[in-house]
Amino acid sequence: MIKPxxxxxxxxxxxxxxxxxxCPGCSHGTVHKxxxxxxxxxxxxxxxxxxxxxGCGVFAYNYLDIDWLEAAHGRAPALATAAKRLNPDRYxxxxxxxGDLASIGTAEIMHACNRGENIVVIFxxxxxxGMTGGQMAPTTLIGQVTATxxxxxxxxxxxxxxxITELIAQLPGTCYVTRQTVYNPxxxxxxxxxxxxxxxxxxxxxxxxxxxxxxxxxxxxxxxPVDANQWMIDNMFPEYPLGDMKDI
Amino acid sequence: MEKREYKLLxxxxxxxxxxxxxxxxxxxxxxxxxxxEVMETLMELKPWxxxxxxxxxxxxxxxxxxxxxxxxxxxKKVFTSSSSPGISLMAEGLxxxxxxxxPCLIVNVVRGGPGLGTIQPAQSDYFQATKGGGHGDYRLIxxxxxxxxxxxDFVDLGFELAFKYRNPVMILxxxxxxxxxEKVELSPEKPRWTNEEIEKKYGSWIVKGKPSTRERHIATxxxxxxxxQEKFNQKLVAKYAEVTKNETRYEKIMCDDAEYLIVxxxxxxxxxxxxxxxxxxxxxxxxxxxxxxLFPYPSxxxxxxxxxxxxxxxxxxxxxxMVEDVRLAVNGKIPVEHYGRVGGMIxxxxxxxxxxxNLIERK
Amino acid sequence: xxxxxxxxVVDVEKCKGCGVCVPSCPTKTIALGxxxxxxxxxxxxxxxxxxCTGCTNCATVCPDTVITVYxxxxx
Numbered sequence: 001m002i003k004p005x006x007x008x009x010x011x012x013x014x015x016x017x018x019x020x021x022x023c024p025g026c027s028h029g030t031v032h033k034x035x036x037x038x039x040x041x042x043x044x045x046x047x048x049x050x051x052x053x054x055g056c057g058v059f060a061y062n063y064l065d066i067d068w069l070e071a072a073h074g075r076a077p078a079l080a081t082a083a084k085r086l087n088p089d090r091y092x093x094x095x096x097x098x099g100d101l102a103s104i105g106t107a108e109i110m111h112a113c114n115r116g117e118n119i120v121v122i123f124x125x126x127x128x129x130g131m132t133g134g135q136m137a138p139t140t141l142i143g144q145v146t147a148t149x150x151x152x153x154x155x156x157x158x159x160x161x162x163x164i165t166e167l168i169a170q171l172p173g174t175c176y177v178t179r180q181t182v183y184n185p186x187x188x189x190x191x192x193x194x195x196x197x198x199x200x201x202x203x204x205x206x207x208x209x210x211x212x213x214x215x216x217x218x219x220x221x222x223x224x225p226v227d228a229n230q231w232m233i234d235n236m237f238p239e240y241p242l243g244d245m246k247d248i
Numbered sequence: 249m250e251k252r253e254y255k256l257l258x259x260x261x262x263x264x265x266x267x268x269x270x271x272x273x274x275x276x277x278x279x280x281x282x283x284x285e286v287m288e289t290l291m292e293l294k295p296w297x298x299x300x301x302x303x304x305x306x307x308x309x310x311x312x313x314x315x316x317x318x319x320x321x322x323x324k325k326v327f328t329s330s331s332s333p334g335i336s337l338m339a340e341g342l343x344x345x346x347x348x349x350x351p352c353l354i355v356n357v358v359r360g361g362p363g364l365g366t367i368q369p370a371q372s373d374y375f376q377a378t379k380g381g382g383h384g385d386y387r388l389i390x391x392x393x394x395x396x397x398x399x400x401d402f403v404d405l406g407f408e409l410a411f412k413y414r415n416p417v418m419i420l421x422x423x424x425x426x427x428x429x430e431k432v433e434l435s436p437e438k439p440r441w442t443n444e445e446i447e448k449k450y451g452s453w454i455v456k457g458k459p460s461t462r463e464r465h466i467a468t469x470x471x472x473x474x475x476x477q478e479k480f481n482q483k484l485v486a487k488y489a490e491v492t493k494n495e496t497r498y499e500k501i502m503c504d505d506a507e508y509l510i511v512x513x514x515x516x517x518x519x520x521x522x523x524x525x526x527x528x529x530x531x532x533x534x535x536x537x538x539x540x541x542l543f544p545y546p547s548x549x550x551x552x553x554x555x556x557x558x559x560x561x562x563x564x565x566x567x568x569x570m571v572e573d574v575r576l577a578v579n580g581k582i583p584v585e586h587y588g589r590v591g592g593m594i595x596x597x598x599x600x601x602x603x604x605x606n607l608i609e610r611k
Numbered sequence: 612x613x614x615x616x617x618x619x620v621v622d623v624e625k626c627k628g629c630g631v632c633v634p635s636c637p638t639k640t641i642a643l644g645x646x647x648x649x650x651x652x653x654x655x656x657x658x659x660x661x662x663c664t665g666c667t668n669c670a671t672v673c674p675d676t677v678i679t680v681y682x683x684x685x686x
Binding site: 029045046047050051058061065066067068070071072075078079080081082083085086087090107108110111132 | 273299302304306308310311312314315316317318319321322324326340341342348350455456457458459460464465466467468469470538
């Protein structure tokens with residue numbers, strides 16, 4: 001049975017052979033794969049520029065075999081803005097986590113989306129800072145325990161979870177704003193379709209396409225990967241409901 | 249012979265015009281006094297309709313400098329302009345650009361600080377421009393224009409050096425040169441590089457989309473392996489040494505027989521040039537050394553002059569920043585003092601002469 | 612009636628044993644084994660190879676893309 005003619009799923013060549021540094025079960029790996037598959041299927045490896053963030057995704061450039069810019073924390077949309085405006089025939093996307101996009105880089109993402117930059121934004125929301133060891137993120141849930149909210153996120157002290165995707169959907173510069181996830185085959189396939197649509201949009205001068213992926217951080221959440229998926233379903237989705245917010 | 253074009257222009261305006269004429273691909277900036285005319289001029293001239301140059305008002309200086317990163321990495325000629333508080337905001341981006349070895353041009357039309365300070369001219373960002381500003385071991389190549397003509401000339405030169413050494417270049421001007429009008433001979437018009445030209449010149453490093461024929465290119469300043477990071481730092485040191493060897497620029501005025509020397513750059517050098525005339529009328533053998541590059545600094549030129557000198561006065565519109573580099577060059581052999589006005593105050597040639605005479609009297 | 616038969620190949624040394632593939636399998640073909648790979652992870656393996664339909668669910672959800680899937684129609 002193991003013959004090329006029977007092959008129905010294999011690792012895309014747009015992924016490098018490097019073993020990802022992500023923890024077991026981390027959603028980053030799944031989303032990396034989906035972006036790589038979309039790039040592969042669209043045949044745009046030689047026309048794609050990725051912008052990696054600061055956070056766990058910083059080493060995305062080790063895993064996708066495309067040209068990359070590694071941005072300072074939160075600044076990826078600014079880099080992408082110039083890269084795209086100066087090279088309009090290129091597909092430019094940013095890959096950012098919740099700290100990068102929704103905390104330190106709030107200004108850059110809001111303004112890039114408001115200008116309607118013809119870029120793709122992939123936003124990974126796992127409600128925690130993974131890279132630095134599990135501190136509170138802007139999207140951390142009320143009551144959620146993190147390294148800097150050891151007694152749970154307290155509204156009086158820390159404010160509310162920031163629903164930045166809902167804010168971004170209000171901006172006239174965006175053409176496609178969606179929230180997806182990747183915990184089972186159905187959601188993974190839906191997310192892939194969303195990413196593909198976002199990449200296609202970026203060449204149609206329609207404005208910014210923004211794909212949030214609610215993901216897990218089993219290390220930060222201190223759960224097994226399978227339990228983290230369940231915790232995400234029970235706790236994250238009520239706060240961050242899935243689906244398209246805008247699709248023009 | 250090519251027709252020469254002359255215009256009466258503000259320093260800030262000529263920056264914009266020179267950029268368009270030298271084939272610049274993009275400007276990204278944020279308004280701040282006293283340099284807003286740079287972007288205003290660009291917006292008025294609409295180069296995107298002629299050369300295709302992109303001009304964008306960013307949401308902040310933080311975004312502007314990071315837009316430079318995004319543009320420079322694709323091999324495009326990009327620049328920004330700002331003034332002191334804005335440059336402080338760009339410090340992060342500058343060190344990332346230097347760390348990723350990306351070429352770009354930053355124009356700093358300096359105003360007085362610290363903090364929000366004043367909107368009047370100053371030279372109090374010398375340390376920031378030449379010693380870092382951002383974190384980590386890095387240098388900018390710093391050009392110090394002393395006229396509107398040099399504002400024009402240094403745009404093209406700045407891009408040339410930036411791409412030659414893959415390093416950010418700063419034009420360190422000030423509110424006086426930015427705002428004053430002078431006759432300028434405009435540079436000849438050069439077309440923007442085509443994508444093919446960029447590929448040919450800089451195809452070995454630009455981030456442009458990876459063809460199957462090469463490894464992927466990554467513009468990054470991140471290296472977790474200490475041994476590799478140290479090696480990279482040493483590579484930068486070697487590059488800066490090369491820049492120092494090849495690109496140190498300065499001007500010597502009446503130095504041949506000088507017994508006393510003023511070292512001054514930019515606006516202060518203009519003022520001091522008049523001081524030299526006044527001093528010579530009085531029979532004082534005063535010369536002027538004007539650093540044109542502040543990094544690399546013309547230390548050797550100062551060193552070589554030192555044996556014939558009795559003392560040196562560093563004149564700068566700061567409380568004493570460049571004077572430290574003069575002292576390092578002179579290395580204690582003769583007295584070096586500082587004279588400066590700050591907070592937007594501009595010294596007159598007479599008061600500089602007075603400072604020179606005081607120094608001579610005391611030594 | 613035509614029957615669909617499938618099989619998977621797991622890049623054992625790259626599997627981190629996260630197990631998110633296991634609940635995605637509609638035929639309970641796969642599980643984390645007792646054996647460990649070079650990194651000490653209990654890697655994923657087929658425990659009921661006969662039931663695999665080659666649906667690609669496990670490979671689709673795998674964050675480390677270590678699963679290759681084959682499928683044939685058996686008459």
